[in-house]
Amino acid sequence: MEQKEKTIKSQEIFKGKILNLFVDEVKLPNGHTSTRELIRHCKASCVLAINEKNEIIIEEQFRYPYDTTLIEFPAGKCDKDEDPKDTALRELAEETGYIANNIELLGLFYPTCAYSDEVIYLYLATDLKEGKQHLDKDETLSFSWIKLNEFIKMIQEDKVRDGKTLATMTYYLTKYRTIS
Amino acid sequence: MEQKEKTIKSQEIFKGKILNLFVDEVKLPNGHTSTRELIRHCKASCVLAINEKNEIIIEEQFRYPYDTTLIEFPAGKCDKDEDPKDTALRELAEETGYIANNIELLGLFYPTCAYSDEVIYLYLATDLKEGKQHLDKDETLSFSWIKLNEFIKMIQEDKVRDGKTLATMTYYLTKYRTIS
Numbered sequence: 001m002e003q004k005e006k007t008i009k010s011q012e013i014f015k016g017k018i019l020n021l022f023v024d025e026v027k028l029p030n031g032h033t034s035t036r037e038l039i040r041h042c043k044a045s046c047v048l049a050i051n052e053k054n055e056i057i058i059e060e061q062f063r064y065p066y067d068t069t070l071i072e073f074p075a076g077k078c079d080k081d082e083d084p085k086d087t088a089l090r091e092l093a094e095e096t097g098y099i100a101n102n103i104e105l106l107g108l109f110y111p112t113c114a115y116s117d118e119v120i121y122l123y124l125a126t127d128l129k130e131g132k133q134h135l136d137k138d139e140t141l142s143f144s145w146i147k148l149n150e151f152i153k154m155i156q157e158d159k160v161r162d163g164k165t166l167a168t169m170t171y172y173l174t175k176y177r178t179i180s
Numbered sequence: 181m182e183q184k185e186k187t188i189k190s191q192e193i194f195k196g197k198i199l200n201l202f203v204d205e206v207k208l209p210n211g212h213t214s215t216r217e218l219i220r221h222c223k224a225s226c227v228l229a230i231n232e233k234n235e236i237i238i239e240e241q242f243r244y245p246y247d248t249t250l251i252e253f254p255a256g257k258c259d260k261d262e263d264p265k266d267t268a269l270r271e272l273a274e275e276t277g278y279i280a281n282n283i284e285l286l287g288l289f290y291p292t293c294a295y296s297d298e299v300i301y302l303y304l305a306t307d308l309k310e311g312k313q314h315l316d317k318d319e320t321l322s323f324s325w326i327k328l329n330e331f332i333k334m335i336q337e338d339k340v341r342d343g344k345t346l347a348t349m350t351y352y353l354t355k356y357r358t359i360s
Binding site: 024028062 | 183184185193194196197198199201203204206208209210212215216217218219221242243244245246247249250252287288289290291292293294295296297298317320332335336338341342343346347349350351353354355357358359360
């Protein structure tokens with residue numbers, strides 16, 4: 001059976017700084033019509049930066065929707081027409097100061113497929129050179145190095161809940177580690 | 181430094197079937213004010229169902245925001261006041277027919293921490309008994325069994341991009357498998 005839902009009408013409800021909201025009327029595969037509430041969001045990138053001692057960079061950042069500080073990998077939105085790889089390198093440099101001489105796409109992450117079209121590109125950065133952090137005016141975050149094994153323990157203890165960070169780890173572990 | 185952002189004003193922009201949109205005015209730790217665009221969404225649950233042959237259940241479901249069919253684990257929104265564990269059991273039974281005699285919380289997943297407060301509870305279901313699928317009227321999805329190792333290969337090949345599914349795998353691999 002053809003699974004696609006066809007757009008009959010699309011109405012823009014809100015145009016914001018970081019997201020736009022639409023309510024679309026769609027025709028379902030079974031012929032019924034329904035509505036879809038939909039966030040449209042720009043692309044973003046996220047980076048797992050690892051050094052030759054198997055240490056990785058993590059950040060702590062306050063997140064308003066959860067009213068708490070979360071553990072995350074460096075990440076940020078793509079500027080208009082910016083290649084997501086350049087976003088990853090830029091955000092890593094801005095947030096931590098580190099310049100990566102090697103960067104590789106691990107995979108793509110669809111955060112919340114039921115109501116958003118956001119795509120986050122997940123990267124692995126290696127061969128890192130220390131530099132100077134240069135945060136945006138209203139950005140407050142701190143970063144630190146942690147042993148990969150200790151970070152895995154933090155995941156086991158439910159201390160890492162950020163979606164892009166967990167997804168990056170899935171790609172990294174399945175591609176670069178032996179699982180048995 | 182105190183990292184919290186304090187809500188000065190909260191304005192509801194849209195109240196929908198599956199999400200509500202707010203624009204809040206906040207006071208930043210540095211004293212500046214800013215706005216936060218914020219989706220409020222109900223809780224949801226997602227289930228990794230695995231049998232004694234190391235086979236797992238995956239679904240294929242059309243997702244309107246991406247205009248394509250995605251590979252996902254069974255999942256769904258919590259009904260009002262429903263325990264997320266009961267949601268996980270209910271959705272697994274509705275979407276696949278399987279009844280789990282054992283279910284365990286793996287961890288929590290924050291899909292998109294910059295602009296949504298959604299929390300998805302990620303479960304591991306075992307000791308499964310076959311039953312009859314009973315989908316919602318407008319739900320069209322198919323499910324199948326796949327060897328865990330083959331599913332890991334699908335992740336390596338970037339064929340699994342759904343956030344809750346990738347995050348569930350991170351918890352499962354770090355808690356139940358040996359990583360070296």
